[in-house]
Amino acid sequence: MKNTTFSDLILYEDEDYMIINKSPFISTLADRSSAFNILDQARDYMATAQVCHRLDKETSGALALAKHPKAYQALAVQFEERKVEKTYHAIADGIHDFHHVHIDLPILISGKGVAKISRKGKPAQTIVHALEAFKQHTLFACHPVTGRLHQIRVHLAHMQAPIAGDVQYGGKPLYLSGLKRNFHLKKDTEELPLIKRVALHAKTLKFKLLNEQYISADAPYPKDFAVLMKQLEKYR
Secondary structure: OOOOOHHHHEEEEOOOEEEEEEOOOOEOOOEOOEOOEHHHHHHHHOOOOEEOOOOOOOOEEEEEEEOOHHHHHHHHHHHHOOOOEEEEEEEEEOOOOOOOEEEEOOEEEOOOOOEEEOOOOEOOEEEEEEEEEOOOEEEEEEEEOOOOOOHHHHHHHHOOOOEOOOHHHOOOOOOHHHOOOOOOOOOOOOOOOOOOOOOEEEEEEEEEOOOOOEEEEEOOOOHHHHHHHHHHHHOO
């Protein structure tokens, strides 16, 4: 990532907004574990840039930024009124035949930043749809109606379809040995997962611009997600 400039990440740009394809393992905002974050990069590119929403550190994909306060406020209202359309792609453990399933389960966030289904939680809705089934996994399109912390991860885990690599919520690391018959590991080597993070990618983002036109941006898979998809397809 450090060899990639911020401008390389831009999917769309006008006088008001930028939409970037966020790389995995980078925080949207500054956090305790890393000073390297998207907001600082964006402000090196344009001093007035402001992030309009967040993606988890491990999550890649479409992220919107505003260039000035009026643009930020206009998009903030769209998020608040649930008018921003977001689609995530997730690779889940197991074979699942979900067709536009509407998950409506409240989510409670603990003080440690861990989410769980709870009656005491805030309303949370996600629509999930199976796009493709592989040998032991399913590719989902997930449309979060609300925007709770770890919402897609928790909702899919509750449906017995945890996201691959999401150990926190019951997902399992995805190894080539689990896909390929007669897999042999080289002597004195340790097998590494095909993807070293939660297999979740913010694929598309759609919202209204200040000129009343809509922008819809599609974020291509980053290298690790694309390689994982290729292996799943190869050994299905």
